[in-house]
Amino acid sequence: MGFFSNQLSNVVEWEQFRDDMIFWKWDNKEIKKGSKLIIRPGQDAIFMFNGKVEGIFKDEGSFDIESQIVPFLSTLKGFKFGFNSGMRAEVLFVNTKELTVKWGTKNAINIPAPNLPGGMPIKSFGTFCCKVEDYGLLIDKIAGVKKQFTIDDVKERIMSMLDQTLMRWIVREGKDIFNLQANAYEISKGIQTDLDMEMQKIGIGITNFAISSVTYPKEIQEMATKAASQSMVNDMDKYTKMAMADSIGKGSGGNGSNIAADMASMQMGMMMGQQMANQMAQNQQQVNNQQPSWQQQQPVQQPIQQANQQQGSNNVAKFCPNCGTPNSAGSNFCPNCGTKLVL
Structure with missing residues (x-):
């Protein structure tokens, strides 16, 4: 029974595949006679022997290792499976899909700003995409010492240099720090270039980087909102009408702006005064029309x-x-x- 137990077939496959995993290493050490290699969609299989790449297989399907895989291996193509011996090798399964990751600054980044010695504190959020591009570098820098590598590991590397990269590109572009969202595309492309250059050192490319939002301190946001509202108004009449509409919309029991209420009251007073003046003029005309003929x-x-x-x-x-x-x-x-x- 022990003699035949060595002849049982093995299945070389990515067990418990996860979309968030960059690679996973099969290292059961010995591949026996009659073993099968299974490659699923979105996966590549890399055979390694003594830390050296022997062959890369990209076609999905099920393959007989002895007849369909070994003949294509660099130094093991002449290997013959025996009854009591197997092939000792490692198989690295690589996720070939492009992965999308959400990122966000944990702490506020102080962007240099005029008249603000400490800078303008902002937070930013967005996404980036990445995929494996150089198997040799990935194996040399990462897979040689790790059994698996996840997207969280990639994100950790990205976040370690993102704050400085983000600040550098905002300052380099010389953009209006109060309107960064409008210039997010140019800033994002610059950041993508820098991050890709760094991540290519481990065989991973950054295929896209996007800034979804830029958040300012609450006080700055309120000032920006007020400035935007006032810029839409060309005269006091329009501003007053806007203030009145805002006050009416919030109701008498709300927390509407005192300025809006004061402006509304002033405008109503001006309207009442004008009406009174017009009424007095009409009354005076009527009095003149009713005076005795000897006075006119x-x-x-x-x-x-x-x-x-x-x-x-x-x-x-x-x-x-x-x-x-x-x-x-x-x-x-x-x-x-x-x-x-x-x-």
């Missing part, structure tokens, strides 16, 4: 004076020069307003 007919006095000049020798005016009332009785005083009629 100064031009009538000229024909009255002419008639009085044509009067008789009794030296008494025929018409009152003040109100125009006829002096039919020849009185010395006007019976209507009392004006003296003696010339």
